[in-house]
Amino acid sequence: MKSSRECIEYIRPVRDVLDIINGKWKLPILISLSFGNKRFKELEKEVEGITPKMLSKELRDLEMNQLIIRSVYDTVPVSVEYSLSEYGKSLDSVIDALREWGKKHRNKLFAKL
Amino acid sequence: MKSSRECIEYIRPVRDVLDIINGKWKLPILISLSFGNKRFKELEKEVEGITPKMLSKELRDLEMNQLIIRSVYDTVPVSVEYSLSEYGKSLDSVIDALREWGKKHRNKLFAKL
DNA sequence: CGGTATCCCTGAGGATACTG
DNA sequence: CAGTATCCTCAGGGATACCG
Numbered sequence: 001m002k003s004s005r006e007c008i009e010y011i012r013p014v015r016d017v018l019d020i021i022n023g024k025w026k027l028p029i030l031i032s033l034s035f036g037n038k039r040f041k042e043l044e045k046e047v048e049g050i051t052p053k054m055l056s057k058e059l060r061d062l063e064m065n066q067l068i069i070r071s072v073y074d075t076v077p078v079s080v081e082y083s084l085s086e087y088g089k090s091l092d093s094v095i096d097a098l099r100e101w102g103k104k105h106r107n108k109l110f111a112k113l
Numbered sequence: 114m115k116s117s118r119e120c121i122e123y124i125r126p127v128r129d130v131l132d133i134i135n136g137k138w139k140l141p142i143l144i145s146l147s148f149g150n151k152r153f154k155e156l157e158k159e160v161e162g163i164t165p166k167m168l169s170k171e172l173r174d175l176e177m178n179q180l181i182i183r184s185v186y187d188t189v190p191v192s193v194e195y196s197l198s199e200y201g202k203s204l205d206s207v208i209d210a211l212r213e214w215g216k217k218h219r220n221k222l223f224a225k226l
Numbered sequence: 227c228g229g230t231a232t233c234c235c236t237g238a239g240g241a242t243a244c245t246g
Numbered sequence: 247c248a249g250t251a252t253c254c255t256c257a258g259g260g261a262t263a264c265c266g
Contacts, residue, residue, distance in 0.1 A: 013215025
């Protein structure tokens with residue numbers, strides 16, 4: 001067992017990440033974008049249950065943190081495309097880990113029934 | 114680029130996990146316990162900033178989800194020890210991934226200055 | 227299409243004090 | 247020591263409607 005200080009040091013980076021990908025929507029949005037660039041309406045469908053207001057806000061947050069890129073194309077009507085930045089793509093390992101555990105958890109829950 | 118249905122299927126397990134480890138405190142608590150069994154007061158110190166109320170609530174949630182074990186010892190005064198369950202330990206990979214990314218993120222922020 | 231605006235509510239989370 | 251009890255704030259999130 002290590003010292004308390006080491007433990008606190010260990011927690012810090014995780015808290016940093018939690019600050020960035022907090023809430024129920026950010027990771028689902030990032031995952032959706034990891035499947036390919038998406039328009040606003042597409043995201044609204046794939047991230048089930050999200051409202052336009054929340055989607056708009058979360059996209060802004062993610063863009064501010066440089067995880068995604070918002071590209072506006074000068075078509076008529078204007079079209080907007082969201083994509084993962086390289087930095088956002090680097091979250092893959094995190095998403096994979098979460099996903100693997102999530103699948104195990106699901107199996108565990110089913111096994112109980 | 115895959116179909117929308119695949120994408121939605123892909124997101125589901127991640128949302129399951131998020132439901133379990135949501136909020137700012139659960140992962141820090143789990144990490145602290147990964148360093149060794151802890152008493153309530155010890156956790157209160159190592160999970161910096163948490164109030165006893167939140168700690169109490171989060172511990173209850175984590176216990177309900179079988180991620181931690183609460184052991185009461187019949188001493189005077191009574192002592193309570195929290196430990197990771199095997200199931201809780203299986204979150205290691207998730208925590209590692211988050212932590213690795215968090216460290217990178219920190220470096221990136223520092224590099225900017 | 228890609229969002230805003232408005233209103234609303236719950237619950238996460240905090241501060242402080244207290245108890246068996 | 248291991249929590250409860252109260253009271254409080256505020257942001258996360260939802261519903262619905264609307265706009266350029």
